[in-house]
Amino acid sequence: MQCTMLKCKLHQARVTHSELEYEGSCAIDGQLLDRAGIREYEQIHIYNLANGERFTTYAIRAEDGSGVISVNGAAAHKANPGDRVIICAYAVLDAAELTSHKPSLVYLDERNHIKRTGDSIPVQAA
Template sequence: MPVLLRAKAHGLVVTGKNLHYEGSLTLGRDIIEAAGFYPLEKVEVYNVTNGARFTTYVIPGRPGEVVLNGAAARLGEVGDVIIVAAYECVANPASHIATIAIFEGNKLKEVRKISLSDMY
């Protein structure tokens, strides 16, 4: 089965770092809901500012919060722009729909639903 994008938050800005936390990425519940992530879900993080990429999991935080925890705190700085993406194995790609949440300053700007048919 192919692995396709399921949910993406684009344009998030890192609001904090906590090197001595056990690990993960704290996202505001508003961000989690808008993008369609699940707490404890495995995600890929792409740091647009410095090019770093890493895998972690999501934990809920306060509205607008984006905090790099544990080892991930070494991969970004407060103010960096990041993209967070979750993927899933899909049995029927033709009917798959992904959620793309676009943020500016950690405020939701737009939510798009895209399918493979939108790509052709």
Template structure:
């Protein structure tokens, strides 16, 4: 059986730009993408902490070490500069892959520069009751 899992999380990013006229996506600093295991054009889920809006789009790299977080196209109507968001990198894994998962939670400062990365591994045995 395949399970949908969170393999990476960018926690409490600040939106730096919203570009309604761009064709779509989220532009992210490549340092953030690598830390959360997000590849260019990979689908990600974005949640706006102020409004509760959840959006899915693909990620594209911006300038290295820029702290860029730009919502492009239609999501620019729901995410504005200064909004705090969470970006999840999701994937499908079978139970064997799950046992080797190392999910990353990336914490940032006010300029979206990485302050720490916490790695999570599944417990050897997960209690079902």
């Protein structure tokens, strides 16, 4: 059996640029890529908290420490500068890998600086 599991996420990243006339991708601060464990050219899913859009693209590396989150190409229609987004990558794991898997969770502030990291999502009380 194989399961598709959350590998990592950048939570509440702020879009800094939206470039329509650019080859499709999402440029992400290189330090954020490294911290989350997202590889350049890896498929990512973006969930826009501002408008509910959900879309798939790939990551490219922006300058380390720049705070850049640039949604490019056709996806630029789905996110504007200032929008809060969740950027996720997933991995397909076999049964043996599932027992020890923990995602890499990176929580960001309004300037795309790391507030905290973790490997589990706290359950909200009802």
